[in-house]
Amino acid sequence: MRASRLGSRNAQRCRDALRAAQPEEHSERLAGRLVGGSMLRGTVEIETADRGVITARVDHEITSLLSAYANRRITAEVLVSTVRSPHGREHHSYVVLYLALHTS
Structure with missing residues (x-):
């Protein structure tokens, strides 16, 4: 857990920025190669042709597939959460949600 101490002026600026953020979600199908992951952190790394490597959170059932799916082509259904700041920054x-070996 991270902790920060802010003065009242900076705390208000932080509250204003959070209120102005524009969150949105959508689901998307990704095709790529499973290139890494962590059972401890509950993440996988999927290398895609157009976006490079994406790190995604997963539940235990999916992390148990890491060794079987490592370096293989996969298809994943993912929930993408995007937050945009008023200054144009985006965080994804x-x-x-679902992971399977790619079938040709």
Whole structure:
């Protein structure tokens, strides 16, 4: 857990920025190669042709597939959460909903 101490002025600026953030979610299908992951952190790394490597959160059932799916082509259904700041910055986070070996 991280902790920060802010003065009242900076705390208000932080509250204003959080209120102005524009969150949205959508699901998306990704095709790529499973190139890494962590059972401890509950994440996988999927290398895609157009986005590079994406780190996504997963539940235990999916992390148990890491060794069987390592370096193989996969298809993943992911929930993409995007938050946009008023200044145009974007942050994307990914959660894998479904993961399967890619079939040709």
